[in-house]
Amino acid sequence: MLRIALRTLRSRWTTFTGSFVALSLGTALLAVMGLTLAASLDAPERAPERFSAAPVVVKGQDTLRVPTPIGDRTQPLAHPHPVPPATVAALRDLGPVTEDRSFAVRAEDGPADLVGHAWSSAAFAPYEITSGRAPRTAEEVVVSGDWADPGQWIRTDHGALRVVGTAAADHGGEGDGGFENAVFHDDARAARLAPVSRQLVVDADPAAVREAVRGSGAQVLTGEARRYADADPERDTEALTALNALFGTAGGVTAFVSVFVVASTFAFAVAQRSREFGLLRMAGATPGQLRRLVLAEAVVVGVLASATGCALGAYGAPRLAARVVDGGLAPAWFRIGGPTWPYHLAFWTGLLVALGGVVAASWRAGRIGPVQALREASVDTGTLTRGRLLCGAGLLLAAVLTLVLALAGTPGELLHRKTYVVRPMLLITAVALLAPVVVRPLTRLLTWLPARLPGAGGMLVRENAAAGVRRTAAIAAPVLVTVALAGSLLGAVATLNEARATETRKRTTADHVITPADDTGFGARTLRALRAIPGAEVSATSSSAVYVLEDGVALVRSDARAVDPHALAATARLPLAAGRLSDLDDGSIVVNEEWERHTVGDRVRVRLGDGTPRTLRIAAVMTTGTGGNGVYVTPANAPGAVVDRVEVAVAAGADAEAVAAGLRKAVAAEGGRVHTADGWVRATYPETDRTARLGYALVLGIALLYTAISLVNTMVMATSDRIRELAVLRLAGATPWQVLRLLGAEALTVVAVGALLGLLVALLNLGGMWVALRLLSVRSPIVMPWDTVGAAAVACAVLAVAAAVVPGAHTVWRGRAVASAGVRE
Numbered sequence: 001m002l003r004i005a006l007r008t009l010r011s012r013w014t015t016f017t018g019s020f021v022a023l024s025l026g027t028a029l030l031a032v033m034g035l036t037l038a039a040s041l042d043a044p045e046r047a048p049e050r051f052s053a054a055p056v057v058v059k060g061q062d063t064l065r066v067p068t069p070i071g072d073r074t075q076p077l078a079h080p081h082p083v084p085p086a087t088v089a090a091l092r093d094l095g096p097v098t099e100d101r102s103f104a105v106r107a108e109d110g111p112a113d114l115v116g117h118a119w120s121s122a123a124f125a126p127y128e129i130t131s132g133r134a135p136r137t138a139e140e141v142v143v144s145g146d147w148a149d150p151g152q153w154i155r156t157d158h159g160a161l162r163v164v165g166t167a168a169a170d171h172g173g174e175g176d177g178g179f180e181n182a183v184f185h186d187d188a189r190a191a192r193l194a195p196v197s198r199q200l201v202v203d204a205d206p207a208a209v210r211e212a213v214r215g216s217g218a219q220v221l222t223g224e225a226r227r228y229a230d231a232d233p234e235r236d237t238e239a240l241t242a243l244n245a246l247f248g249t250a251g252g253v254t255a256f257v258s259v260f261v262v263a264s265t266f267a268f269a270v271a272q273r274s275r276e277f278g279l280l281r282m283a284g285a286t287p288g289q290l291r292r293l294v295l296a297e298a299v300v301v302g303v304l305a306s307a308t309g310c311a312l313g314a315y316g317a318p319r320l321a322a323r324v325v326d327g328g329l330a331p332a333w334f335r336i337g338g339p340t341w342p343y344h345l346a347f348w349t350g351l352l353v354a355l356g357g358v359v360a361a362s363w364r365a366g367r368i369g370p371v372q373a374l375r376e377a378s379v380d381t382g383t384l385t386r387g388r389l390l391c392g393a394g395l396l397l398a399a400v401l402t403l404v405l406a407l408a409g410t411p412g413e414l415l416h417r418k419t420y421v422v423r424p425m426l427l428i429t430a431v432a433l434l435a436p437v438v439v440r441p442l443t444r445l446l447t448w449l450p451a452r453l454p455g456a457g458g459m460l461v462r463e464n465a466a467a468g469v470r471r472t473a474a475i476a477a478p479v480l481v482t483v484a485l486a487g488s489l490l491g492a493v494a495t496l497n498e499a500r501a502t503e504t505r506k507r508t509t510a511d512h513v514i515t516p517a518d519d520t521g522f523g524a525r526t527l528r529a530l531r532a533i534p535g536a537e538v539s540a541t542s543s544s545a546v547y548v549l550e551d552g553v554a555l556v557r558s559d560a561r562a563v564d565p566h567a568l569a570a571t572a573r574l575p576l577a578a579g580r581l582s583d584l585d586d587g588s589i590v591v592n593e594e595w596e597r598h599t600v601g602d603r604v605r606v607r608l609g610d611g612t613p614r615t616l617r618i619a620a621v622m623t624t625g626t627g628g629n630g631v632y633v634t635p636a637n638a639p640g641a642v643v644d645r646v647e648v649a650v651a652a653g654a655d656a657e658a659v660a661a662g663l664r665k666a667v668a669a670e671g672g673r674v675h676t677a678d679g680w681v682r683a684t685y686p687e688t689d690r691t692a693r694l695g696y697a698l699v700l701g702i703a704l705l706y707t708a709i710s711l712v713n714t715m716v717m718a719t720s721d722r723i724r725e726l727a728v729l730r731l732a733g734a735t736p737w738q739v740l741r742l743l744g745a746e747a748l749t750v751v752a753v754g755a756l757l758g759l760l761v762a763l764l765n766l767g768g769m770w771v772a773l774r775l776l777s778v779r780s781p782i783v784m785p786w787d788t789v790g791a792a793a794v795a796c797a798v799l800a801v802a803a804a805v806v807p808g809a810h811t812v813w814r815g816r817a818v819a820s821a822g823v824r825e
Helices: 002-011 013-041 085-092 119-124 187-193 206-213 223-229 235-272 274-282 287-326 341-366 370-374 386-408 411-415 417-433 435-446 457-467 469-507 524-531 656-670 677-683 690-720 723-731 736-775 786-812 817-821
Strands: 056-059 063-068 071-076 097-100 102-104 114-118 127-132 140-144 153-156 159-169 181-185 199-202 219-221 512-515 536-550 554-562 576-579 588-592 603-607 613-622 631-633 643-650 673-676
Touching: 013 235, 013 287, 013 341, 013 690, 056 206, 056 223, 063 536, 063 554, 071 554, 085 097, 085 199, 085 206, 097 114, 097 119, 114 119, 114 187, 119 181, 119 187, 127 140, 159 181, 181 187, 206 219, 219 223, 235 417, 235 690, 274 287, 287 341, 386 411, 386 417, 386 736, 411 417, 411 736, 417 435, 417 469, 417 736, 435 469, 435 736, 457 736, 469 677, 469 690, 469 736, 469 786, 512 656, 512 677, 524 536, 524 643, 524 656, 536 631, 536 656, 588 603, 643 656, 656 673, 673 677, 690 786, 723 736, 736 786
Parallel strands: 114 181, 140 159, 554 631, 588 613
Antiparallel strands: 056 199, 056 219, 063 071, 097 199, 102 114, 127 159, 140 181, 153 159, 512 643, 512 673, 536 554, 536 603, 536 643, 576 613, 588 631, 603 613
């Protein structure tokens, strides 16, 4: 069998080229994914940056820790604590204490991420003066980087400042000395700009420091642990987690599409070779030998393709790692290492994909009888076998049942990324398996008008496409995958974003929304100025969080807004399912239906944003929505929160223009931005993060690449199998251009069939999400990305026409119509 398989591969190499390329690319991507995962598992911890030279760092409590029967549960606090004054006093008895202060800085023509510090903390990076001197007065600063020079005046949100020096961090050649764009003030000015210090440096024995802070909740950081005092110390871990999710999704789609393409290609190849297999049966071959022959061909292709893919992965992984680092998706130190297990994983997975994709085709080959060698009819029969029908119906039933169960139980599950990425694959497979049922009627429907036009072209397109059901289904399958994934994935994201924006629009009745320039929020003076504007009904709200222990073991964080319920009633309309907003007071809370306990009047044990335990009465319950409704409390239950949003309604009879002008004047000193309600919704319109966008682009790119491979391969196979048919058309009087137009029209028809089936899958997926949103009380339309879907369909059409016409031109212009007409298929 192996010898025959090798000879078959040599003589029918065009048949297996598509499968080889698809498997090679799939294995390469799996190797890249494995190498990336291995590199992230071996990732070094980020070294301390701002405090690499600090002896001991004491950091206020920033983590909520709750004991449970299965161990302590933790969550980051929304409002970390400063080091208690008594603890600071005790630390001063041990040695010199330097309080660290950080605050946002905005400067004209300066970097967008400027951060201010006190000059006394610069020594702990350590920063060293590269030019000029240290600041001595409130108007003098030292900056890092090369965006300003000594002697230059810069305009900032804290007034005009004179640069008297520049500095750079010196980590002894290790780490990144440009980890931040800093502006150093003298200590007195920094203390006025940032009165609260949440961490400090102590020059004392670490053991004595730990004893001094015992029981205060503060953390003592030494050695590598000092990195937790840096801004966003977990950014490397978060970036690598997102990167692994990206490549994991891409790898899963790759495996799925690889099996899809290989199965489709081998099924079509077996159908083309039915007479060849029939002759082998007449020569005495058993069904088992034919199955082993097809499997042997798949093994040879799989081994060669997997080996090639591993080589491509070894070449591409380091280059891809460099690209993701340059794009800011991975830390600067991220590199591909030298583990071998990703190659083993990719190679054997590629081989299993080849065998998995050919199993059904091998069984079909074994069912071919000797009489097939004598068959002359070119009309496909038996295209929908019992096994294919059962598998397709089973998958379709599974897709429908899981959708119904999700809608009946937890409709919010359908809004999760994992769900709307996986569900389309189930429907795609089901529709592809059942495609022979609808190919012929759908083809006749699409060609109904062309078939009735003068000339025989439309009729030939209809009959050829309808008669070659297997060929039509094989060509339509990759188009189905591309259009379905484009519509389902991007449509799900767009629909969900539109639903969230719709929720925001319906919840906001204010005429204006004011947002601060940075995380410091609005000061009391600005808020008094806003409330003093005639005709302005002002509702100032703050971001916070509330933590609740569910089922006794799960510590769940809910985003909260601290509001004055009476002021909020004039600027917002909450989606309440029960209760009244006016009942909210310092002893109550407004929750949503996602909470374990959500009955009005019940009392719930919670912890506030700073970790303070409270028992609050449920005043009202909101609908679940898309999951972003959160909870509402009063400012008394949001200690440490700053006002970060002000909603303003114009009172009846007030001058709207005068109110808007007054708002802009009141917040100008702090750099606040005044939006109309619609403008604020547009500015905060939910968007997919950069890593997720790259992931979707990668998935769709993979799908389109595989579509190109499958289309070209199947079209070349189909055209080479129609040499006699095309020659007969030439003998009947058709010109070469008429034959080529016929081939192009057939290709467009088949692409249209695949695009319609893919669009059907996308609409079914988005329809399920739409019903889920309705059940969650969100009235939002389906958003279909028609531009992307259309571009994918056009790309498939161009590929299909080119793959049909180019080999067709080679056939019809050879000038041997009579000889070709006598060739047996």
